[in-house]
Amino acid sequence: MQESRDASRRLIIDFYDIDSLRYPTITKSVVRLFQLEPAGELTIGLDEMFQDYQCERQIVGLEWDPWSGYIVVAKTESAEDLVREIGAFIQSRFSR
Template sequence: MEVTESRDASDRYTVEIYDLPVWKYSWLKWRLSRIFRLKSRERTIISLDERFQQLGSDEGEVSIEWDIWSGFIVVSIDKYSENLVIKIRDYLKSKYE
C-alpha cells in the first residue's frame, strides 16, 4: 500500500491510502484517535460507498474518511490542522509502506 498526499479542490492538505479496504476504516480511525488524542466532533456518517467523521484535538481538526473511489483519506479542515495531518501521514507511512 502507498500513502499519498495532495491538496483537494478546496486546497486542504489530504493524505490517502488508495487500496485500504472498507472493513479497516473503523479500526484505523480508532487507532489514529488513540495515538493523536482525537475526539469526535460529529457522529460517523455511513453509506454504501463512503464513511466519514470529523475529529479534533488541541493540534487541529481533521476529517477521517473512506470512499469507494479514493480509499482511506485524512483531510485537514483548515491550514492550522496541516501539521496534525503531516504527523498522521508519517505514522501511516511507518505502518503501510
C-alpha cells in the same frame, strides 16, 4: 500514500490500498495515539465513511471511499502538520 489538495485547497493524504474493512481499526488507533475527540457524528453511506475529529483548534477528517481508500483531510489550515503526522503513522503501521 499520496498527498494532494482538494478544490478548497485543504491538504489531503490518501491511501488507495486500504479497504473499508480496515477503517474502524485504523481510525481507533489514530484517535487514541493523537488524542483526538469527535467533532461530529460518524457517517456511513453506501460507498463512503467519514467523521471529523479535533485536537484543540485543529480539525481533521478521517474518511474512506472506494476511489481514494483511507483519507486524512486537514479541515483547518492549522491541522496540516497533524495530518502529515497521521499520514506517516498510517503509512508505517497499516499501508502495504
